Amino acid sequence: MSLFPISAQIISKFLTKSRINYCQVATALRPKKSKSTRKEAQYFSDAKRVRAIGGKGGDGCVSFLQLWCNERAGPDGGDGGNGGHVIFQASNDVRNFNHVNSVLQAAEGGIGSAKECHGKNAKHTVIKVPVGTVVRNAEGLIVADLGSVDLMFVAARGGAGGKGNRFFTTDKETSPKVCEYGPAGEDMSYMLELRSMAEVGLIGFPNAGKSTLLNALTRAKPKVAPYAFTTLRPHLGTVQYDDHVQLTIADLPGLVPDAHRNKGLGIQFLKHAERCTLLLFVLDASAPEPWMQYKQLMHELEQFGGRLAKRPHLVVANKMDVESSASNFEQLQQQLQHPELLGISAKMGHNLAKLLTNIRVAYERHKEQQRQ
Template structure:
């Protein structure tokens, strides 16, 4: 008898037998005892002719039963949906891949009326399925890649020389620009659409006794089991493949600028190193043209020596076709930021700082920033795009310059006989 039913008996000292027929009472009693989670309601349990004592409170009864039900089954953590998981840009993943196991061979003999010595007819087992990494341009992050994959097993062999079916191939969709590492060795660079890499081989199927038939052994009973699939631990590393990469020191306003010109929603705050993961936003134009802009987390002086966030995010700049140097115009001597950023890029990879670029002078809405703009342009020897990501001032000039850089990139790729990157 549960605690709720005992409380109900305590509330009715007259007894339930005088009010309810014995059959109905026994049936209701069995029903109450068989229910694991039963939360009584005042309207459901108490009939129209039942009276509660004045000192009893239905609220206390319901609370005690609810507490009992709460202790019986604790709440589980709500799982994130696939859409919520894809909001986060993941650029590295450790994956355990295991190929499918091969099917077993069979040992059996042919049986047919008036054919006494039919001979062996056990078929071979099917091969296990491979696990294959495939580039999918619809995937932009490693967030959808799981930490463990198991290939499909092959089927066992059968009678009448029937071979088992091979295990199906298991494809893992990865974004363009994925590096595959085993330990510290790069085993694959998936940098072109449609590239594939066999991450784990499936096991070979076992042999049936028909395979061992020979002149000196006309009735073999030997059969072999299927082999286990290959097992590997791989490290997937994504080098962001975007058209433009925004490079700047912490708190320069890169995330605010990306939110202002694209559909990306990176976290924005007033302290340094707010962005700890790269974000990619898509800038849409009227002629259905799309330009991918990557927000590279803030670099510091000495980043090429792996200081600060270091090389973990400098690799994302490698595959950006052109760069946007974002300068905080509100700090003293802002022109030194461009020199330091180019130095870090050149030390990381020779020729990286010489790519087509534009200089963006942010925070022009502040009075001290507007006063430093003429000196910045004089020292750099080129025009800087002065704007404010917070107020949206002069964003049109940046969008036009971004489109010009993209058109130059497309023309250069076509001249070299290569297909330009499309998002």
Template sequence: MTEGNFTDYVKIFAESGNGGKGSVHLHREKYIDKGGPDGGDGGRGGHVIVRGNENLWTLIHFKYQKHFKGGHGEHGGSSRSTGADGKDTYLDVPLGTVIRDFETKEILFEITENGEEKLLLEGGKGGLGNWHFRSSTNQTPRYAQPGIPGKDGAFLLELKLLADVGLVGFPNAGKSTLLSVITSAKPKIADYPFTTLKPNLGIVQYRDFQSFVIADIPGIIEGAAEGKGLGHYFLRHIERNSTLLFLVPADANDIAEEYNILLKELREYNPELLDKERLVVISKSDLLDDELKTELKAELDETLEGIPYMFISSVAQQNILELKDRLWKMLNPTTDSTPS
């Protein structure tokens, strides 16, 4: 999946099918001149249904088709035959998709499981045929119900990535480089801010054929929680991560201060994000000698207030396996030992 193909926010229009008309028909048969009513019911209009698909990672397919319509129900026939139901229309979405009403922005539902189906718009009911309206005083009713029209509306589809670990950091902190080292993902990497403009997902292959998913969230800037830059678009992807990995480069002016600013942005966006497991990782640590590391450790022990931290270097491959071990244990706290 390339960065240009990642789409996580789309507006669509949907319309369910109309119900078919009930039939007005009187039974006719050889030797029976005046049969009773036998008009059948109209068929139900087609639903519009949203369905989870674990093979999708983006909403790119909605970028080119934005209008969806359920089939109309067929009209009732003679001999009490019911019209066929209209064809249902399915919208396949990646797991982690939130569906909102476009006008009110109200969340209608979320799709989080493969094969999960949610009714977006119900098809119109078919009308009753005249057979239903016979009575002792009206034995040949010559009327039937029309079908109920379908519903329509505009909706927002919003993808929140389902990943185990979310990489959080300022632009140019080395998140994409780390992702490329510990996974098979190939994110765009360059030595300038905002190289990553879309989230990247990678699968970390761990011991004993185990794996977990890590997401490189585009760099957060100060004021992101208020929507500065693309703050809200970036931050929503962190909501579903069970563990947050804060990446701060070793050449930062003040490592603890950068971490606190990132923490502040998450708190202002959604205080519940602070309930997640956290790990602070100092990247580019190959730039540090032993003396500087010792000084930094003493400072971080005091300022991070018990939050675990570690030093790594993606380029020099320092402590990468140890980082995987640490993340695995955070994601699987009930596991007694590290897989061999």
């Protein structure tokens, strides 16, 4: 959430300059409560490899009925119960895969017993996953796209219950002494991926100030430290506007040159960025030649392929509170000639209100283009 209110004059001036005619642009709200005091950082899991094992079917029973009037009343062994399935269900109750275990084991079916008592069928193990989850099999092929609420996918079927000796009774074999064991359930491996992780993804070199920026804009608490690769997993925060719209901002791990060749976090980082609707390039204005950071970032996105390099993006120059940043910012404007380049200081809170306005305008512009 924003720490500063945004005046209507700033919004109208920005919209006139960029020639965008929206009837309303909402104002980012102040956070209503303080940040959590817990020390553990909560990361965001947007992909997870799981192993789904269906429940074993119950064994059949060998039994013969004995009555007071007939000691050989015939076979009465019951069948075993069916094993449970492992099912993925799309739900709005969860946002990521932090709650999903690496091994998902369904319950076993009950065994059969005498007097033709069948074993109990096991309950299915239903795992809730976020809406928009894509399920890939071991070969990497998409086998399920859970794009709507309550949509289900059976990941591993449980084994059927084994037959008791009552089932094998025939005219010729009236006293069978055989039964079936319950077969094991399916054992499958899957890769769960989120189609969309956040509306805005922060992209930049290590120590560009991405975690500090997320800390200043939202109630998220990513780890902030003066060394490279402080962020190893994505962290998410939410910005709320006065028209009840919420935009999620993701702090992604730092990108290094040759990331498309899997250097550093490599392909994993680029896949995180691929799940963001809007990209926000965070450049270190205090570094020498900060425009080279932007060119290197764009080069990595282009080499990764797909439409990632053509995704709508904004550019901000962070650390404007440092003395050397002022001269670097002027050269950065000349080199990039980006119409929406903005100088900010996440540490001091400079220009964060205008940044939130730019984010909302760019997001609404992207939505309008998608409708057309």
